[in-house]
Amino acid sequence: MRYPQTFLDDLKRQADIVRVVQDYVQLKKKGANWMACCPFHKEKTPSFSVSPAKEIFYCFGCHKGGSVFNFVMEMERVSFPEAIKLVAEKSGVPLPKLIDDSRFEARRNEADAVIELNKWALEWWEQQLESSGEARIARDYLNSREITDETRKTFRMGYAPDSWDALSIHLRQKGATQDQIERSGLVVKKEEGGSYDRFRGRLIFPVMDIQGKPIAFGGRTLRNEDAKYINSPETAAYVKGRNLFGLNLTRDEIRRAGFVILVEGFLDLIVPYQFGVRNVVASLGTALTPDQARLVSRFARKVVVNYDGDNAGVQAAKKAIAILLAEDLEVKILVLPDGSDPDEFIRKSGVSEYQQQRGLAQPHIQFVIDQAVRDRKLSNPADKEAAIDEVLPYIRVVRSRLQKREYFDIAMDSLRIGDTTLRRELWHSIRQGTGEGARAGEETKTTINRAAVKPTVAEIQLLELLLNDETVRRNILPKMEPADYGDLPTASIFRAIVAIENEGTGVDFGRLSSQIDETDSAAELLPMLLMGDATPDNEDQENVRPKAEKCLDALRLMNINGKIRELHAEISEAERAGDETKLVRLSVEYSELNRLRKSFEPQSQIAQAENA
Numbered sequence: 001m002r003y004p005q006t007f008l009d010d011l012k013r014q015a016d017i018v019r020v021v022q023d024y025v026q027l028k029k030k031g032a033n034w035m036a037c038c039p040f041h042k043e044k045t046p047s048f049s050v051s052p053a054k055e056i057f058y059c060f061g062c063h064k065g066g067s068v069f070n071f072v073m074e075m076e077r078v079s080f081p082e083a084i085k086l087v088a089e090k091s092g093v094p095l096p097k098l099i100d101d102s103r104f105e106a107r108r109n110e111a112d113a114v115i116e117l118n119k120w121a122l123e124w125w126e127q128q129l130e131s132s133g134e135a136r137i138a139r140d141y142l143n144s145r146e147i148t149d150e151t152r153k154t155f156r157m158g159y160a161p162d163s164w165d166a167l168s169i170h171l172r173q174k175g176a177t178q179d180q181i182e183r184s185g186l187v188v189k190k191e192e193g194g195s196y197d198r199f200r201g202r203l204i205f206p207v208m209d210i211q212g213k214p215i216a217f218g219g220r221t222l223r224n225e226d227a228k229y230i231n232s233p234e235t236a237a238y239v240k241g242r243n244l245f246g247l248n249l250t251r252d253e254i255r256r257a258g259f260v261i262l263v264e265g266f267l268d269l270i271v272p273y274q275f276g277v278r279n280v281v282a283s284l285g286t287a288l289t290p291d292q293a294r295l296v297s298r299f300a301r302k303v304v305v306n307y308d309g310d311n312a313g314v315q316a317a318k319k320a321i322a323i324l325l326a327e328d329l330e331v332k333i334l335v336l337p338d339g340s341d342p343d344e345f346i347r348k349s350g351v352s353e354y355q356q357q358r359g360l361a362q363p364h365i366q367f368v369i370d371q372a373v374r375d376r377k378l379s380n381p382a383d384k385e386a387a388i389d390e391v392l393p394y395i396r397v398v399r400s401r402l403q404k405r406e407y408f409d410i411a412m413d414s415l416r417i418g419d420t421t422l423r424r425e426l427w428h429s430i431r432q433g434t435g436e437g438a439r440a441g442e443e444t445k446t447t448i449n450r451a452a453v454k455p456t457v458a459e460i461q462l463l464e465l466l467l468n469d470e471t472v473r474r475n476i477l478p479k480m481e482p483a484d485y486g487d488l489p490t491a492s493i494f495r496a497i498v499a500i501e502n503e504g505t506g507v508d509f510g511r512l513s514s515q516i517d518e519t520d521s522a523a524e525l526l527p528m529l530l531m532g533d534a535t536p537d538n539e540d541q542e543n544v545r546p547k548a549e550k551c552l553d554a555l556r557l558m559n560i561n562g563k564i565r566e567l568h569a570e571i572s573e574a575e576r577a578g579d580e581t582k583l584v585r586l587s588v589e590y591s592e593l594n595r596l597r598k599s600f601e602p603q604s605q606i607a608q609a610e611n612a
């Protein structure tokens with residue numbers, strides 16, 4: 001699927017990068033730019049800047065930078081098409097129809113329809129909870145749980161009246177068809193045809209997607225029915241195990257805190273939130289899924305699992321550990337005293353006691369070992385073997401080789417396995433496994449990073465001047481030959497500038513990036529170069545051209561020096577081979593290059609900055 005180019009151009013023009021970024025970080029105006037503390041790395045003094053004129057952001061600390069789309073991709077951890085959609089929504093630019101993928105389109109329309117009905121239902125349920133006489137039972141329940149009106153409104157809780165068709169009637173009055181109502185999952189279809197309201201006489205908790213749209217609901221009984229909670233079925237808008245409850249409200253705090261507390265139920269999130277613990281998400285009943293773990297990893301690399309302290313909770317926590325480790329997350333386990341869940345515990349013991357307990361959360365490996373040796377005697381060989389079998393899978397899934405070894409040693413010591421041969425065998429049995437593939441992938445990534453472009457000072461200055469100063473482009477580009485930059489690591493940027501200048505369009509981030517191959521790591525330098533201060537406002541415009549010329553000279557000198565080095569090698573080779581004719585030709589070349597080099601030397605102090 002693709003968006004039409006005209007739409008993308010249009011969106012780029014209309015999307016105000018400052019406004020979009022401001023949704024995520026507090027920007028302060030400074031000169032022509034806006035500054036903030038970087039959302040991508042920890043810092044105390046702002047080095048993150050946004051240039052509305054250049055339509056880019058750049059962090060002088062961690063060097064992340066790019067367009068408004070790159071920013072949203074990085075912030076929301078979404079793909080490019082998703083980023084486009086988000087930017088369009090934030091900028092109020094209507095999305096065009098995607099032409100190629102009609103099935104995707106149909107599903108999206110259906111999902112939108114479900115969300116629309118969910119919105120109608122939710123607004124109505126909220127009203128019921130707020131003011132209907134019947135909802136007193138729900139309001140009493142919330143009071144008994146010390147949940148304030150503010151919290152109720154923040155989480156948009158509602159009350160579904162105890163009726164078979166009150167909601168259906170309301171939805172029909174709003175204009176929904178029976179077919180739409182049935183597809184929304186808000187009703188249960190009857191075999192003989194027709195349907196009845198799914199949620200009756202229940203306190204409603206909406207599940208929002210990350211943008212805060214209601215995609216599903218949970219309903220809690222207020223009359224001690226068998227089913228304490230019932231939930232929406234899967235619909236076009238809702239796939240189970242893909243979302244985390246609360247994330248739309250807590251994601252910024254999660255990012256700030258650097259870790260997330262994972263809980264199970266609605267109130268396990270809502271109550272801590274009300275008391276100020278806001279880096280929390282809830283997995284909601286079903287076992288944590290890999291999709292949910294991946295979603296968590298977009299916002300934090302560390303997870304504190306805080307499930308119920310009862311046996312079911314412990315089992316669920318163990319499953320969650322394995323899923324989280326496979327996503328390369330660091331996992332700790334918090335088990336509250338007396339089997340309390342976070343909701344009870346915070347109401348009973350207070351938030352500072354909770355935070356203190358949280359500080360004592362165990363590393364996952366310790367928790368797993370404790371569980372494995374509980375009710376077992378390590379002096380009994382069969383018990384010991386069972387304990388080993390229980391622990392090893394949690395070490396096998398760890399991706400980092402180093403951590404894996406560390407956890408392994410902790411486990412061996414705790415399980416009192418001293419025999420070196422046995423240890424070696426066990427290590428061998430878990431060394432291979434999912435970790436190896438992942439590790440291989442990591443290595444490739446580091447290699448790419450290491451090979452990243454290392455341009456010289458002269459190169460950077462010249463590019464900054466060319467990119468940010470039209471006069472320099474007009475005067476210097478015609479003097480440049482492809483040979484001047486062809487061998488440089490930034491050659492692709494020079495070529496892009498020349499191409500854009502020849503087209504007669506303006507040099508900007510979007511055009512530059514589209515000219516440079518995605519796999520070319522030089523592209524990563526663009527935000528830095530565009531933000532570069534080679535041409536500060538106060539600098540005498542007349543100095544700019546000579547400065548650019550000096551840089552160009554320095555590049556040419558570097559080129560000559562490189563060629564001379566090559567010639568040296570060739571001359572030694574010819575001498576060894578006794579190839580007289582070649583030697584004569586090479587020496588002529590050599591003295592020509594040497595003369596050329598001398599002609600540069602007096603003017604090019606910048607050449608000394610050459611870090612070859």
Ligand SMILES: [Zn+2]
Pocket residue numbers: 038039040041048059060061062063064
């Ligand atoms: Zn940064």
